[in-house]
Amino acid sequence: MIPSDPVLVARDDALVTLTLNAPERRNALSVAMRRALADALEEIEADRSVRVVILTGTGEHFCSGGDLAGMEVGSLAEGRERMRQTHRLVRLMVQARVPIIAAVEGWCAGAGISLACASDHVIAGEGARFVASFGKVGLLPDLGLLHTLPLRVGQGRARELLLFGETVDASRALAIGLVDRVVPAADALAAARQRAALLAAQAPLTLALTKAALAAGLEAALAREQDIQAALYLTPDHAEGKAAFLEKRPPRFSEGT
Template sequence: MDDRDTAAAREPVVTAEDHGAARVITLNRPGARNAIDFPMRERLLDELRRAAGDPDVRAIVLTGAGGTFSAGGDVRSMEGAGPDAVRARLGPVHEAVRLMATCGTPVIAAVEGAAAGLGVSLAAACDHVVASEDARFVAAFGRVGLVADGGLLWTLPQRVGMGRAKEMLVFGRTVSASRAYEIGLADSLAPPGTALDAALERAAEAAALAPLSVAAAKRLLARTDHGLDQLLEAEREEQTALFGSADFAEGRAAFAERRTPRFEGR
């Protein structure tokens, strides 16, 4: 192992850095195209939990180092994995995806280069996906003899519809950034090398909104597949709680006074 390899081994596999009210969480194995091994899965879950639990963090941005979002699961680390090891590998990923989908903090993916396999799963679980114009998405799990994981069999049809999801998951089609935007896998496009900047702009927009309202919207959207009656009941509960919040009082006052509201998340 040379000095560069030693330095790379000392680097955290996931980093977190605050940019104003946004926390940028970066998959940081650029030498392996940010392939997601077990330590990265655990560290990613830890960082997501910290960010989601921090009231000062109004938005989370997920990205990858070195011009690649993620090559997906680290296939080399899968050799010889028995049933218990497979379940252990999936555990942190399932918790991370569940947290991204249900936490009250908006989560934005900034995708440069390739998002493959589990990388697509992580991006699709985000509330907004910014893709560079030269990004590409490939979820051909069948090429390595596996089925899609990380919740992609649920999130991808939600985003693009069943037929288009099958194009990626059953037929292994690679999707360009422009096509991803067309079908709803990507929500916005940015020039190459600027996806993170664009994601931070979107994060600033989310951070300006009342955090309790944003959290309620995410919770309700996560329940839209439970049926209209259940959604309406949950909506009534959420709206009743928000009417009693200090942020709603501030929003009313700011509206009447024609000024920018100062929300505090209470």
């Protein structure tokens, strides 16, 4: 691997660690990174000697969300194709035969929360911060988040997180079930390795079938997400939200729905 690879892959016996690798952009989830992550997961799915995956980020942050600078969609067909490719990644995470542990430090925002919730176990450093502010860029929560987040935190907490888009610290994330464990800052990856060893000792078929049962309902959620998000890409509010984000100013959205 070379430093510019969007996802770094490291193997340690039955454990594979996948590291999002764009630290200069807080590991924003670009199209190239999504594709590389999906490719790596596809290879892992075919390798029966892999028992556990850890997902983490290079540097001080897990993932700052989608790469808005590269989010150019000119038609409904393009939007649907973008979502189709994105859903390949979601399916490979949620429906994978191997359990996935997210080791979160720093920012876990937007698509970063989606990646964490598509994982099976989430460990956060004390300095981790979570925010799902899709409404500020005129988009639907995606990467399966409308399915995975309520399963983690319940409908009420999911509505609060998604509608208000407020930042949640690690202690609050633990209290509402967004994360499973909080450890000292910079210790999330080490803690994930310890938890991974416990999973690697479990019967792999049992884990795979348990995950398959828990994935029920994902396909219907992804189908709705593809239809709605593809349309939202073309709205004036998304254009304004993206411009405001890149220009570091408050958005000025249109009235009505």
